Amino acid sequence: xxxxxxxxxxxxxxxxxxxxxxxxxxxxxxxxxxxxxxxxxxxxxxxxxxxxxxxxxxxxxxxxxxxxxxxxxxxxxxxxxxxxxxxxxxxxxxxxxxxxxxxxxxxxxxxxxxxxxxxxxxxxxxxxxxxxxxxxxxxxxxxxxxxxxxxxxxxxxxxxxxxxxxxxxxxxxxxxxxxxxxxxxxxxxxxxxxxxxxxxxxxxxxxxxxxxxxxxxxxxxxxxxxxxxxxxxxxxxxxxxxxxxxxxxxxxxxxxxxxxxxxxxxxxxxxxxxxxxxxxxxxxxxxxxxxxxxxxxxxxx
Ligand SMILES: [Zn+2]
Numbered sequence: 001x002x003x004x005x006x007x008x009x010x011x012x013x014x015x016x017x018x019x020x021x022x023x024x025x026x027x028x029x030x031x032x033x034x035x036x037x038x039x040x041x042x043x044x045x046x047x048x049x050x051x052x053x054x055x056x057x058x059x060x061x062x063x064x065x066x067x068x069x070x071x072x073x074x075x076x077x078x079x080x081x082x083x084x085x086x087x088x089x090x091x092x093x094x095x096x097x098x099x100x101x102x103x104x105x106x107x108x109x110x111x112x113x114x115x116x117x118x119x120x121x122x123x124x125x126x127x128x129x130x131x132x133x134x135x136x137x138x139x140x141x142x143x144x145x146x147x148x149x150x151x152x153x154x155x156x157x158x159x160x161x162x163x164x165x166x167x168x169x170x171x172x173x174x175x176x177x178x179x180x181x182x183x184x185x186x187x188x189x190x191x192x193x194x195x196x197x198x199x200x201x202x203x204x205x206x207x208x209x210x211x212x213x214x215x216x217x218x219x220x221x222x223x224x225x226x227x228x229x230x231x232x233x234x235x236x237x238x239x240x241x242x243x244x245x246x247x248x249x250x251x252x253x254x255x256x257x258x259x260x261x262x263x264x265x266x267x268x269x270x271x272x273x274x275x276x277x278x279x280x281x282x283x284x285x286x287x288x289x290x291x292x293x294x295x296x297x298x299x300x301x
Contacts, residue, residue: 002212004219004275005177005283006051006268007144008040009080009118010070012059013226013257014238016084022241025083027062029238036225037066041073043228043265047272051075052280054118054144057082057102064109071110076279078116078144079106087123087131087145096134103138114138115281118222119145122154122179133170142175142284144220149181149188161188163218163287175284180219182208193222197267198260205267209275218283221271226257227264233257 012028060067071077082101124131124145150157163177180192212219235242235253
């Protein structure tokens with residue numbers, strides 16, 4: 001038996017765009033994140049599946065009711081940090097502040113304890129594993145931020161791709177639920193989310209997940225709300241100050257975000273229908289009860 005998990009890094013496209021291109025955090029444009037969240041929640045209801053939503057604090061601040069709705073529909077609420085900074089660019093103190101702020105804001109909204117975290121850009125690597133200790137200090141039991149393959153901007157080469165319980169230098173333990181990679185042609189491939197799902201033909205996506213099932217391998221899928229949108233994504237609609245950009249630049253940006261995006265809903269719906277889904281917390285609890293303590297970086301005790 002193998003289980004899949006659908007994790008959503010719940011963030012607003014326009015809000016992030018404004019932060020990266022204009023260095024300002026603004027209220028999201030009304031309508032986008034609402035529509036995208038609805039689409040996801042309806043797909044999940046339709047297939048009777050539960051997902052984990054990693055909530056970005058700076059979005060939760062403006063859309064608390066949406067966060068409440070997601071929780072009320074029975075999905076797990078985790079955190080995606082406060083300000084969507086790559087964690088390895090922060091000092092340990094800044095990292096702690098970002099994490100604490102998001103735990104506080106999100107748990108205040110739902111009235112429930114937070115159990116897990118997904119870093120922006122999978123930005124936990126060999127340089128900042130102390131982030132895992134901070135998570136345990138804040139009462140979290142699992143992390144799902146490590147990409148077990150070195151990619152240009154993230155990942156740890158050779159990190160175990162299995163869910164496991166790790167001992168930390170602070171004497172506490174944490175469950176790591178790494179992102180999924182597939183083995184084909186004697187090498188590993190990123191396959192399980194975002195742009196990879198967008199670009200792979202549906203037949204290939206289905207084959208990869210059928211193979212996981214045959215191998216008894218669990219999978220962690222990660223997606224973003226905008227990838228489910230039924231409307232054309234225009235940066236000018238989602239972040240109005242970008243209207244000052246040249247037409248050509250807006251065209252190029254929009255092309256990048258819309259390419260094959262409409263295929264995503266069908267692909268994820270297929271996966272939801274064909275696989276057994278559990279939340280990150282269900283997985284983490286299972287690993288805690290059944291897994292052995294291991295040292296950091298996957299070396300067995
Ligand atoms: Zn993100």
